Amino acid sequence: MLSASQHPPRGPRGSAPRGGGRGGIQKRRTGGPVPVDRDGDLVMDAAAPTQARSGRGRMDSTRSARTPSGPPGRASGGRQSGGRSAQSSRPTPSGRGNYVSEKSKLSVIRGLGAGQAKVLPSRISVEATRLQIGGLNQSKAASNPDGGLESLLGFLERKASALNQSNGAVRIKKSSKVGDSVFITASPEDIAAIQKLDTFTFAGAALTIRVVDSSDQQTEPKTNEVREQFKEVLARRYDGNAKLLNLSALATDAGLQKMGMFDVKxxxxxxxxxxxxxxxxxxxxxxxxxxxxxxxxxxNHLEDVKEVMSLVEYFPDIKNIDLSRNNLAGMKSLDAWNSNYNFKFRHLENLVLAGNPIEAELPTLKDALARRYRKLQTLNNVPLRTPEQIAADLDHAATLFPISGPRFNDVSDVGKTFVTQFLGLYDTDRSALLASYYDSESVFSLNINMSAPRSSGLSVPIQPWAEYTRHSRNLEKINHLNARMNRQYKGIEAIQLVWASLPATKHPNLLGQTEKYIIECDLQAGLPDPSRQSAAGVNGLIITMHGEFADNTGASSEKSIRSFSRTFILGPGAPGGPQIRVVSDMLALRAWAPLAQFDSAAAQALPAPQSTMTPEQAELEHKKALASQLMEKTGMTLEYSGLCLDNAGWNLETAYKMFNESKANLPQDAWLNGITS
Known part of the structure; x- marks a missing residue:
């Protein structure tokens, strides 16, 4: 039967067997035979000759070279000393020699977890590493106030942490944005996780991630001294009277040469x-x-403006640019300044390209340059178009396709009567309106579009939505099924409660202010038959009304103005109910913006398709067909499809190529239903 050995005494023992019995539980030795002197007596303190500390819990990491346990230069347990002398008097922190010390390290590693154990040495011995991230300027986040930097950092940390769950959350220590690149610093194991995100898509743009080596870090101009030297160069080259920044012949600048700037890689x-x-x-x-x-x-010996791409990124509002006496060979050499949707010279008025190979092609390229730079007035100091022509072109671009007038396909004036009565009763007596046109099967819902696009020139502020949000059924914002179901109100009683809680309204007079409405009416088949006599359903009307109204939210006596769209489906009433009933009533609210005015000439031309079209009308129809094809192929709206074709000279193949090159930079409202392709 096995028996546990007693704790050994603290003092020296008079005798002890060298090997110890094999049958009992013994304290594990540090390896190798027990040290003895020349006479065979047990050596109690082998470290004494070397003046090392001894005693319980403190032992030297090596044995004497004279011990018979092995040749000189070997540590206890037979492990190499790693170049350290066997006679070293330096004590180890552990109380059990090298073997036990290694065991302690492994225990700590096991406690940290297997995944972290693999990278623990790099945590100790390797300094933080840097990465260069590309693609931010091509993403939709580039339009954020901070250029999208915070969104990108959050994306990297979130995605890398998901790929690195065994090591915990990834943290970026430092970050900076230089041009179209973002430089980040993190620990080596976090850097390894972030590197896995190379080619990932961020806000519509593919990211490129590479390690920044030490040579790149040394060449980056970061010190205050370099900044001050650059400021001196810029100050000498700035003409405050002309508001001109002269960046010509930089290679010959004495200040830059003195700084050694042209010796960098x-x-x-x-x-x-x-x-x-x-x-x-x-x-x-x-x-x-x-x-x-x-x-x-x-x-500056420029062969492509991509060499000075940062000019458009940091100074996009420049009006005059002189590129004379460079090596620009064609339109392709200017494409970089037009490749990013968020960074363009939108206010460029004068462009000089004299002394470049492209100069010979300018007579054939001036129209393309005029389309690219919408406000361009002079090219090579030759007038290209007047400010009045530019204003007319901009107006034409804003309404590339004339808006046709409303289609009102009424039946026995049912739609006209309903619209006229509805607007008046909704403003003055909503209960009477419900009794006249709604029944127990009528359905009402409203939604608020808080992201509807508005012109930047509008001075009307966006009004608060507090009185409406509790009833809003915007399916893009509300994901819970219960909320979606509960905010669709059915029956007179439910609708009346909602209408009573909404602010009082005042719509413009329909007869006296027709320009504030666009109303369309058409037939709608397949409506439920309230008499249950027709399984195929009955015919009705669908009415779409766009306009505005004023309301008083109760917060102040001042009225607010809002835009709305309201869609009604009208059908025959049930026996004993109203003769015409509202099957569905959907109200959409948004911040106020004026309605686009339709082209009366186009509206008159539409009802007469048999008449012979003029060449201008035929061209317009051809352009509409091309835009429809591009819209179907790309998923862009008709307006953006037309703008893309206009930039491509109405060449469908070229337009599709341009779309593929810049689709990651298109804004959200460029897509049908706001969904990217």
Whole structure:
């Protein structure tokens, strides 16, 4: 029977067998035979000759080289000393020698978890690493106030943490945005997780991720001294009277040469650094717009404007650019300035390309340049078009396809009578309106579109929605089934409770202010037969009304104005009920914006398809057909499809190619139903 051995005494023992019995439980030795002296007596303190500390819990990491347990230079347990002398007097932190020390380390590692154990050495011995992230400027997040940096960092941490669950959450320590690249710093194991996100799609753009090596870090102009030197160069080249920033012949600039800027591995980074420094000298975009109107880039040996791409990123409001005496060979060499939807020279008025190979092609390219730069007035100091022509072209672009007049296909004036009575009764007596046109099967719902696009020139503020939000059934915002079902109100009683809680309204007079409404009416088949005599259903009307109304939310005596769209489905009433009933009533509310005015000429031309079309009408129909094809192929709205074709010279193949190149940069309202393809 096995028996546990007693705890050994603290003092020296007079005798002890060398090997110990095999039958009992013994304290594990540190490895190797028990040390003895020349006479065979037990050595109680082998570390004494080396002046090391001894005693319980503290032992030297090596044995004496004279011990018979092995040749000199071997540590206890037979492990190599790793270059350290066997006579070293340096004690180890562990109380059990090398073997036990390694065991302790493994125990700690096991406690941390197997996944973390694999990277523990790198945590100790490797410094934090940097990554360069590309693709942010091509994403939809680039239009955010901070350029999308915070959204990108959150995306990287969230996605990398999901791929790195065994090591916990990924954390980015430092970040900075330089041009179209974002530089991040993190621990090595987090860097490894983030690298797995290479080619991932962020806000519609594919990310590129690469490690920044030490040589790249050394060449980045970061110090205050370099910034101050750049500021001196920029100050010498700025003409405040002309509001001109002269960036010509940079390679010959004595200040830049003295800084050794042209000895770096990537010379194009010099221009990027200068733009960063120049941009940071201003407090706002408005300050930059007022201080710098013109930029000269002459004599820089440019073969493509992508070498100075950062100009459009940091100074997009420039009106005059001189690219004389460079090596720009064709329109393709200018494409970089037009490739990003968020960064374009939208206010460019004067462009000089003299002394470039492209100059010979300008007579054939001026129309393309005029389409690319909508406000361009002069090309190579030659007038291209007047400000009045530009204004007319911009108006034409805003209404590329004339809006046809409303289609009102009424039956026995049912629709006309309903619309006229509805607007008056909804403003004055909603209970009477319910009794006249609604029954127990009528359904009502409303939704608020808080992201409807508005022109930037509108001065009417967006009004609060507090009185409406509790009833809003916007299916893009409400995901819970109960809320979706409960906010669809059926029957007179339920609808009356909702209408009573909504603010009082005042619609414009339909007869005196027709320009504030667009109302359409058409036949609607297959409606439920309230008499239950026809299984196939009965015919009715669908009426769509767009307009505006004023209301008083109760917060103040001042009335607010809102835009609305309301869709009614009318059908025959049930026996004993109203003769005409509302089957469905859907109200959509949005911030106020004026209605687009339709083209009366186009409206008159539509009802007479048999008449011979003029060449202008035939061309318009052809353009509509092309836009419809592009819309079906890409998923863009008809308006954006037309703008894309207009930029492509109404060439469908070219337009589709341009779409593929820039679709990641299109805004949300460019897509049908706001859904990207």
């Amino acid at each position: 990537n010379p194009h980074k010099i221009f990027l650094a200068m733009m960063v420094v120049a941009s940071n000298m201003f407090e706002s975009r408005q300050a930059k717009r007022e201080a710098i109107v013109s930029v000269s880039l002459t004599d």
